[in-house]
Amino acid sequence: MTTATTPSATDLFARALRYENRADPYPHYARMLRHPVARMDDGSWLISGYQEIRQLLHDPRSSADRLDPQNKAPKAARSLLLQDPPRHDQLRRVVTQEFIPRIMGMRDHLGELVARLLDAHTGTGPGQLDVVADLAYPLPVTVICELLGVPREDEPLFGSLARRLTRGLDPVDTQTEEELRELDEARGELINYLEGLITQRRTSPGDDLLSGLMFHPDPDQVMDPIQLRVTLGLLLIAGHETTVNLIANGTLALLRNPDVLARLRTDPDLATPLVEEVLRYDPPVQMSGRSALADIDIAGTTIPKGSRIRLMLAAGNRDANRFADPDLFVPDRRDNAHLGFGGGIHYCIGATLARAEAQIALAAIARRLQSPRLVTDPPPYRENAILRGPEHLVVAFERLAPDSAPAA
């Protein structure tokens, strides 16, 4: 029975998506967790329990096809995020083999990029910094542009396209006609830009990731021109729209927990488990989706074959059956197998890079900002519900010190 005190799964999902709850959707997730597997009025399933999400992320009966009626792209022209085996595995193999070697040994370079971004604000007196605009955003944009071989002068264009496209990942019924039109425009602009880049590389390949993907020796021949463009679009958005939120959410957690900030300042190694805790406590990717290839018995009920499934990763990360004191930010939490990077065959390819970027950025913030404090708490949030994070994160400080310690 649905009453005012026990909202339905449909209500709870709508509340979690509502912009007014963007700064703190967690109380709504907590209520979802009372029914870790729940059917919504439209026949789709809302999964909030940690074990249940984990199971469905790994389950061979789960398809990555979200059955999204808005997605009219033919299946072959969708990114590997939405592909199933065996095509998914073939695509992922190519991307992994080209991507992973290019991010190895990158920590020193990341340290230099972070140092350069903060150096712009170094001074002797008090000041302010928008951690989103001045650090969390430009860092991953520069990294992904360098990886792909996007010319530096195109970074602003490339970056703004990514921002505009990210909104397109949200459930369609939360978007206005105006937004949908704008999305189509952005998609068109990105396609044009990428086609130009691809044409240029076709005649003069480099040692960048784009050239690697184009000329990868692949017996499966999966990376056709359309798939190449789709994969680039995925790397562009997934490659930094997530990391910006990881760094911003981590900064927010530090500023709300001054004792943790103080610990990180004296113990930079804390950055490693701390970033894992950010990924659990306030993950950049709040939810994911699947569909059922067969009937799935789970948590005492059956998700029928053909159902759409919404996986509330951020809710699962706060499941008290899995994490002790789930609503506490514990920077050195042990046994922290969070859902922040998803799981199963679609586990985030960029996890290593995202971790490194966030660890280095957060350690530098702790090391260099003296007496930092949030100017607005909560900060203003972006519209996006799935890739959720602050729009701005203005931090006032007594001084931004020049760097003394090695960044990595």
Place this chain on the structure above:
Amino acid sequence: MTASAAAGLRTGRIVVVGASLAGLRAAEALRDEGFTGELTLIGAEPHAPYDRPPLSKGVLSGRLNCDHIVLPRVRNIDARWLLGTPATGLDVPGRRVELADGRGVAYDRLLIATGTRARPWPVQTGGRLDGVHVLRTREDAERLRGALVAGPSRVLVIGAGFTGGEVTSSCRELGLAVTVTQRSATPLASALGGVIGRAAADWYREAGVDLRPHTTVRTLEGHPSGRLRRAVLSDGTTVDAEVAVVATGALANTEWLAGSGLAADHRGVVSDAGCRALTADGRPVEDVFVAGDVARWPHPRYPGQLMRLDHWDNAVAQAHTAAHNITHGPGEQLVHRPLPAFWSQQFGRYLKSIGVPALADQVVVTQGSLDRRQFVATYGLHGRLVGAVAVDSPRVLDGYAALVEAGAPFPPVLGATDGPAHLDPVDAAFPGRAAGSTPDHALSAPAPTAHR
């Protein structure tokens, strides 16, 4: 029972015999559980605890040095280490461990984690010959590595189980000619059955290995100098080889428990489901616990038998269960009931298993296919899923784990996008069983054991 024993032990003296993976993780877990007393680790080997899985892979092939396989420490354990001092005896009523150097170490609680060793080749049929190797310790691996880089004209590997397969694979990486003998029809047959075994046989052959199924080694023969010269096989043929690697299973390190009254033999030390050691007449000993490869216990999921798992994952999990039970009172005891899991890397493939495939009567491939690189095979017993094996697709296996835990119907209805249109289970073809029959060891014989 003393008051402290009834309440679980947080102070006093705990002695851990065995300073490898299970012993180290148990010691760490004891501190995590709040044990503040005196902690002693006794190890037969002179080394700090190290990781064994790389020995047959990276160390043999030369990618890893033995200095790089020290086990990472999860936390500071503030322990007294007695390394290179094997335990030689146990006085259960006197609560005392005797050491090879004549010392005795008194305890309030004891954890036995002495593991297993490689089954040696019999002396009468050439076991003492120079060039005959086993692989279990760092020294074994370094010796064998030395023999392999010397460039023998041929290596003989006796046994195509997991260790045998990994050693063979490393030898091929080094470009060495290898002959492998295998008692049953295929490699891996006792752990995974003949269907998956036939796929594994193809890996051997593609790698250029001279695989001899249905064949055992009758005797190893040497030169007058005492160096290995050749092996005489059960079919009467001979194989010239300068190096032989004996990979025919493991024996539990329990000799030091002779006369202790505990139920211990070459198969292991018997405990109850809460890791408490049992006496020979089946009574739990309140202050003696067992964990890791050496433990045999009644796993609640597999009734009617004792299970021993020489798996890396189990060593860690059982160490945690034992540490918890050592430090907690009767109302808070845990039962050790892990879902068995292990992995192996051979011939460029990553193989992972969950559940107990060896219990099965039937097998069916549910994703990929046996002649492709990647596949998942599931195992059923009486229409229930009991295990799954994934080759080069480890990430999907956790999904099957939940199905095995739940005792899902077999064959499983998955609808997997890379699976066959129709699932057609076949006999799992475990050696020594009539087609379609259930395991003959289900009630009495030792439980299926597998590598790590």
